[in-house]
Amino acid sequence: MxxxxxxxxxxxxxxxxxxxxxxxxxxxxxxxxQAPPGPLPAAQPQPGPAAAAKPQEPPPRTTILGAWKLNPDDSDDPQKRRPDSSRGSGRGMGGGYPGGGRGGYGRRGGESDEERQKMHELFTPAKAITLSMTGAEVDLVDDRDRKRAFMTDGRKLQKSKEENYQEIAAKWDGRRLVTDEKNPRGGKMSRTFELSYDGRQLYETLHMTTGRNNTPLVIRYAYDVPSPAETRQ
CATH class of the missing domain: 1.20.5 (Single alpha-helices involved in coiled-coils or other helix-helix interfaces)
Structure with missing residues (x-):
């Protein structure tokens, strides 16, 4: 059992x-x-943030017309462009202007307050300018609300009663605009407006003679093409 x-x-x-x-x-x-032998696979890296888009570079110009902004680093410093100066090439804007004191650039003797002020303005370039053309007239308007009308057809110039408006004789030399005028002290002077070889800068070059010996003086200001954002401001 x-x-x-x-x-x-x-x-x-x-x-x-x-x-x-x-x-x-x-x-x-x-x-x-469920768990195959061997080490676990590494975690896939997460994609990082997208790189910031590079600011769009404005296209080069084919004429001197349009808006331009001053490039101080590529411009001459008038104080360093004196004929008796031995300080480098004179690039880079600084303070002051040539011709201060007795005599200076131009005629001998003293100068009026008005002449001194106009010479100071001549050697203090505008920070922004705009060039436009209507017929034979090329207008330059700057950030100080000054207008210069360059007449290229040989017409008789009208003497303006307004301080911020001036008519100036000029002519085209190829794609360059060349003026024929006098500096505030009565000496002969001309300006040349021309494009750089790559179309990305405008050069305004002042040509004049100074002193008793009519010493040549050349000063060049360089302007860049503003970015689209700067143009909208």
């Missing part, structure tokens, strides 16, 4: 052992499929 009871107990336990044995083989297989 005891053997019969033992057989029944063993038979009752067999299903449980079978299930347990099956789990021993099944579970490792599932784990193997």
């Amino acid at each position: 005891f053997e019969g009871v033992l057989d029944l107990s063993i038979k009752a336990m067999l299903p449980s052992w079978a299930v347990f044995a099956g789990l021993i083989f099944v579970v490792p297989g599932a784990v193997y499929r």
Whole structure:
């Protein structure tokens, strides 16, 4: 009888052992499929922020017309362009202007306050200018609300009663505009407006003679093409 009871107990336990044995083989297989052996793959790097767009460079010009802004670094410093000066090339704007004191550039003797003021303005370039053309007239308007009308057809010039307006004789030399005028002290002077070789700068060059010996003096101001953002301001 005891053997019969033992057989029944063993038979009752067999299903449980079978299930347990099956789990021993099944579970490792599932784990193997879920996590393959070896190191885990590295996380993919997240893309960084997009690089800032480079400011659009304004296209080069084909004429002297349009808006321009002064480039002080590429312009002559009038104080360093004196004929008796030995200080470098004179590039880079600074303070003062040539011709101060007695005599100076132009005639001997003193000068009036008006002449001194106009000479100071002559050697202090505008920070921004705009050139436009209507027929034979080329107009220059600057950031000081001054207007110069360059007449290229030989017409008789009208003497203006306004300080901020002046008519000046001029002519075209190829694509260069060349004026024929006098400086505030009465000496002969001309200006030349021309493009740089790459069309990205405008050069305004003053030509005059100074002193008792009529020493030549040349001063050049350089203007850049303003960016679209600067043009909208």
